[in-house]
Amino acid sequence: MCGLTGFFDRSANLSEQEGLSLLAKMGEAIQHRGPDDHGEFYEPNHGVGISFRRLAILDTSPTGHQPMNSDSGRFTMAYNGEVYNFKRVESELAGAGLLPVLRGTSDTEIMLAAFEAWGVQSAVKRFIGMFAIALWDHQENCLYLIRDRVGVKPMYYGWFGNTLIFGSELKTLRCHPTFEAEIDRDSLAQFLQFSYVPSPHSIYKNVFKLPSGTILKVNSHGKCEGLTSYWSLDKAASDGKKNRFSGSRDSAIAELETLLTDCIGLRMIADVPLGAFLSGGVDSSLVVSIMQAQSSIPVKTFSVGFQQGEYDEAVFAKEVAKHLGTDHIEQYVSDQDALDVVPLLPAMFDEPFGDPSQIPTYLVSKMARQHVTVSLSGDGGDELFGGYNRYSVAKKLWKLNQRYPETLRNVMIATLKSLPPSAWESVYGLFRWTMPSCLKVKRVGERIDVLESALAAKGQADIYERIMSHWDSPEAAVVGSQRRTPIGFEAQNFSNAFEFTENMMLTDMKTYMQEDVLAKVDRASMAVSLEAREPLLDHRLVEFALALPPEWRATQSNTKQLLRDVLYGHVPKELIERPKQGFAAPIGDWINGALQGWADELLDEKRLESQGFLDPKPIRKMLNEHRSGKRNWQFALWNVLMFQAWLKDNS
Numbered sequence: 001m002c003g004l005t006g007f008f009d010r011s012a013n014l015s016e017q018e019g020l021s022l023l024a025k026m027g028e029a030i031q032h033r034g035p036d037d038h039g040e041f042y043e044p045n046h047g048v049g050i051s052f053r054r055l056a057i058l059d060t061s062p063t064g065h066q067p068m069n070s071d072s073g074r075f076t077m078a079y080n081g082e083v084y085n086f087k088r089v090e091s092e093l094a095g096a097g098l099l100p101v102l103r104g105t106s107d108t109e110i111m112l113a114a115f116e117a118w119g120v121q122s123a124v125k126r127f128i129g130m131f132a133i134a135l136w137d138h139q140e141n142c143l144y145l146i147r148d149r150v151g152v153k154p155m156y157y158g159w160f161g162n163t164l165i166f167g168s169e170l171k172t173l174r175c176h177p178t179f180e181a182e183i184d185r186d187s188l189a190q191f192l193q194f195s196y197v198p199s200p201h202s203i204y205k206n207v208f209k210l211p212s213g214t215i216l217k218v219n220s221h222g223k224c225e226g227l228t229s230y231w232s233l234d235k236a237a238s239d240g241k242k243n244r245f246s247g248s249r250d251s252a253i254a255e256l257e258t259l260l261t262d263c264i265g266l267r268m269i270a271d272v273p274l275g276a277f278l279s280g281g282v283d284s285s286l287v288v289s290i291m292q293a294q295s296s297i298p299v300k301t302f303s304v305g306f307q308q309g310e311y312d313e314a315v316f317a318k319e320v321a322k323h324l325g326t327d328h329i330e331q332y333v334s335d336q337d338a339l340d341v342v343p344l345l346p347a348m349f350d351e352p353f354g355d356p357s358q359i360p361t362y363l364v365s366k367m368a369r370q371h372v373t374v375s376l377s378g379d380g381g382d383e384l385f386g387g388y389n390r391y392s393v394a395k396k397l398w399k400l401n402q403r404y405p406e407t408l409r410n411v412m413i414a415t416l417k418s419l420p421p422s423a424w425e426s427v428y429g430l431f432r433w434t435m436p437s438c439l440k441v442k443r444v445g446e447r448i449d450v451l452e453s454a455l456a457a458k459g460q461a462d463i464y465e466r467i468m469s470h471w472d473s474p475e476a477a478v479v480g481s482q483r484r485t486p487i488g489f490e491a492q493n494f495s496n497a498f499e500f501t502e503n504m505m506l507t508d509m510k511t512y513m514q515e516d517v518l519a520k521v522d523r524a525s526m527a528v529s530l531e532a533r534e535p536l537l538d539h540r541l542v543e544f545a546l547a548l549p550p551e552w553r554a555t556q557s558n559t560k561q562l563l564r565d566v567l568y569g570h571v572p573k574e575l576i577e578r579p580k581q582g583f584a585a586p587i588g589d590w591i592n593g594a595l596q597g598w599a600d601e602l603l604d605e606k607r608l609e610s611q612g613f614l615d616p617k618p619i620r621k622m623l624n625e626h627r628s629g630k631r632n633w634q635f636a637l638w639n640v641l642m643f644q645a646w647l648k649d650n651s
Contacts, residue, residue, distance in 0.1 A: 002066070003033030003053040003526070004078040004134050005167030007176060008143050010222030012047030019049050026175040027051035030168055033080070033526045036060070041067040041076050046141055046220070047163075050134050051172075052078035055529055057374060058086075060271050063104025070112035071100035074139050077112055080168050081131035081153045082533070084266035086110040089126055093117055120144055121215060121230050128266065128538060132168060132210070141220035149231040149539045150380075151199075151212030151514035154522060158207035164218060169350045169523075173207065174650075180206070181650070185481040188352075188613060192474040192639050195354035196515040198486035203351050203646075212514060231539060237506055240546030241498070252548060253565045257290075260566060263538040264290045264376070272373035275300030277364055277532075278328070280316030282387070282560050282567060282576060283378025287535055289324055289570035291376065298327040302368040302375065304360055305332040319575050331367045338363065338585055339594055345642065346649035348527045354470075354639035355516050356585045362524040369528040379517055380536035383508045384545040385563050386554025390467050391501045395556065397454035398463050398500060409455045416452040421445025422630045446632060461494040464504055468512065470636040477618045477640075486511055499550055509542075588634030591641075592627055599623070599637070602644035611647065614640065 005026045014022065019042035027038050034053030042049040052066040067078040083089070086107035093099040093110070098117040102109055107129075114123035115135065130152035135144040145166055147155050157166040160178040173179050182205045187197045199209045210216055213231040218224050245252055264287060268274060276291055278284045278301040291299045301321050305314025314330050321328035341359045349358065368375045382388050404412070419427070425445045453472070457463040465485075466472075475483045488510040494503045518534070525532040535541075545553060552561050567576065591599050601607075603623055608616040619640055625631040 002055050002078075002080045003027075003030035003168040003172075004050065004080050004132065005030065005165075005172035005175075006048070006050040006078075006134055007166070008164040008218055008222055009047035010162040012045065014042075014044065014047065016042055016044045019044060019047075022176070023049045023051035026167065026172045027053050029171045029175050032529055033168060035529050037062075037065060039065055039067050039078075041078075041136070043136070043138075047222075048136055048143055050076065050078045050136065055373070055531060057082065057270050057272055057531055059104045059106035061104060064106040064108065066108060068106075068108050068112060070116050072116060074137065075112055075115050076136045076138065077108065077115075077133060079108065079111070079131050079133040079135075081129060081148065082267075082531075083107045083111055083127045083129040083131060084269060085126075085128040087269075089114055092126070120146075121228065124215065124230050128540070130534070130537075134166065143218040145210055145216040145218075147210045147212050147214060149213045150233070150509070150518075150537045150542065152518050152522070152534055152537060154519065155210040156202060156207055157210060157216065158202075158204070159224075160206065162222065164222070164224075170202065170204070170207065171347075171350050180204075182206075183613065185478050185613070186475075186484045188643065189474040189478040189481040190484055190486065191352050191354070191643060192477060192636070193469045193471045194486070194512075194515075195470060195635070195639055196512075196519065197351060198511055198515055200487070201484075233506065233509055233542070236539075236543050237498070237502075237546045240543065240548075243547060244549060245544075245547050245552075249552065249562075249565075252552060253562055256544065256562050257566045257569070259538075259541055259544055260286070260290055260535070261294065263535040263541050265294050266538075267376055267533040267535045268294065270374045273300070273371065274374040274376075275302060275368060275372040276376040277301075277368065277378070278303050278317045278321060278326070279313045279378075280318075280320045280575075281313070281378070282563055283381030283536060284317075285320045285378075285571055285576060286381070286563055286567045287376055287378045288320070288326060289567065292324045292326055293570065298325055300371055301326040301328045302364055302371075303328070303330045304364045304367060305330055306338075306360075307332065307334060316575070316578070320571060323571055323575060329367070329371060331363075333360075333363055335586075335590075335594065339590065342595065342598070342645075344527070346646040349519075349523045349646075352639075352643045352646045353519065353523070354635070354642045355520055356587045356635075356638060358520050358524060359585045361520055362527060365525045365530050365532070366528045369530040372530075374531045374533060375525070376533045376535060377521060378536060379521060379534045380513065380542075381560060381563055383505055383513045384536065384542065384553070385560040386501055386505060387559045388508070391504055391554065391559075392556050393450075394460075394463055394467055394504060395500055397450070397457075397467075398460055400451075401454055401457055401463065404455075413452055413455050416448055416455075420630060421448055424448045459491050459494065460500050460503065461489060461491040464494070464507065465489050470639055477615050479612060479615055501554065502550055505553075587638050588626070588632055591623075591634060591637055599641055602641055602648070603637075613647070614643075 020040050023040040034055045036056040037054035040051045050067050067076050090110045131148045132153040132155040133146040163178045165173045165176045184205045187201045191197050215228045276288050303314045303317035338359050453466045475481045488507045521532050605616040608614050622633045626633040
């Protein structure tokens with residue numbers, strides 16, 4: 001895990017010294033991603049430069065230094081991530097007589113040998129791992145930017161005049177003198193709606209996120225030759241449906257465990273201390289159980305606990321760790337510990353980011369870094385095996401929507417709107433004691449909102465978008481913006497080719513998982529120079545899951561079917577079976593309490609008017625309703641606050 005940045009200036013007007021100095025400055029902006037070493041490469045005749053910050057994981061000696069040249073000198077490369085199967089690639093090269101004399105033991109050197117032997121695209125297809133790569137071809141004088149299949153590692157890029165600037169984080173791009181920090185108002189509206197800016201856009205105009213599974217080539221004239229896809233989630237899903245797993249359920253369980261063992265085992269290769277995050281849920285418990293089965297010593301595991309029982313999973317993690325015999329380390333954090341993280345968030349996430357689980361993710365990363373340099377996580381299990389509650393909720397709401405004609409739905413919507421959510425809470429409270437247990441639910445007002453929204457939905461894609469949104473009309477709050485539908489949310493993507501739940505899972509993998517979950521883990525772990533690895537997102541496991549019968553992945557009442565079947569061979573069922581809890585923070589209470597002064601300052605009406613990005617009226621109305629208890633707007637307000645804090649930090 002490291003960080004990289006660089007540029008390709010078509011005018012090539014910088015001297016070697018000027019180019020190297022600028023690259024060093026750009027690299028310093030992401031020193032946290034790689035505190036162990038740094039390097040710069042600049043070719044003044046073509047105006048191309050690459051800067052690298054190293055977190056040494058494999059071959060921690062100087063022979064692992066980057067940017068690194070290939071054996072013949074044709075390629076110069078810097079990359080962020082790990083290619084876990086590099087030893088297998090090395091064996092393939094050796095078997096074909098294509099392996100040069102190696103200088104060290106890093107995966108970087110093997111990757112460069114693969115590029116020389118097989119070409120860029122053919123080599124990348126052989127790599128199993130997470131990576132964002134900058135590769136300069138001295139022979140063809142062209143630059144390649146490459147991103148891993150599922151988007152674990154970030155890569156931003158954008159043209160400013162004659163210069164292409166790229167990097168692991170936006171803060172590196174801002175260091176280049178040609179960069180223009182113009183906020184994209186349509187992206188801002190999307191951020192308010194989803195808590196992240198969906199790809200391929202960023203918060204800035206003319207800056208994009210390199211799509212996962214793609215190669216961007218810039219030729220010798222400094223012109224982009226377009227994006228080439230070397231792996232596609234949509235194609236993997238289509239292939240999986242055409243070639244469904246044909247064996248028995250028991251054979252699928254056995255094959256899944258074999259595959260998991262390899263995916264996790266590869267990610268245990270490191271020349272530095274290694275451990276794992278453990279929440280006690282299905283995904284992290286599965287990863288840790290298979291790690292421990294392959295380890296001769298207790299695996300180090302980490303969890304954070306919270307004083308509020310509603311948010312505390314540490315007790316479950318402790319029981320799982322005890323059963324597996326791991327070297328478990330837990331830390332209970334106070335409200336103040338969490339609150340102290342809030343001022344760090346704008347710089348840490350670099351782009352407006354509103355998922356409140358960013359706070360505990362940072363805290364557990366910070367704790368883990370005190371003991372290890374690498375930590376495995378269970379990210380990806382929910383999207384691959386239907387673990388989110390919203391999948392079953394969306395299906396129920398769609399069935400309800402289809403049950404009634406539009407005219408009747410409009411009457412029902414009008415009835416639901418006749419009272420505010422707080423009033424529905426009061427009415428429900430009067431009769432709750434007379435209701436059967438199946439009708440006794442929490443947060444009735446919020447559920448009324450969801451029901452009203454579902455009745456108004458025009459299709460499956462619309463219901464999914466409404467469930468994923470924190471603002472119904474974000475463009476009304478962002479001055480000068482227009483609504484932009486994220487790639488993957490279009491109605492045609494929710495076709496009859498796949499069942500509704502499968503469509504939601506695929507869309508989550510293309511959007512929420514990449515832009516929220518993986519971005520959150522990357523920024524939070526890298527802020528403390530910790531490498532996080534996601535074995536459940538090995539592309540082989542993704543392809544295997546997409547070929548399973550849908551009912552083996554998840555049903556309306558039982559999520560993560562086959563994952564649980566494998567897990568219960570290692571951990572007793574009773575340690576795992578409980579309602580899904582999540583990894584969050586009590587931001588609604590903070591906005592009304594400990595963070596009230598901070599929130600009031602950032603949401604001051606005059607401040608908003610002078611900045612010119614947000615309309616104060618809907619925001620102040622939302623804040624007043626939240627403070628009065630009339631509505632719970634915690635997530636919508638947190639997005640606004642995260643943008644305001646980011647804007648303050650970057651103005």
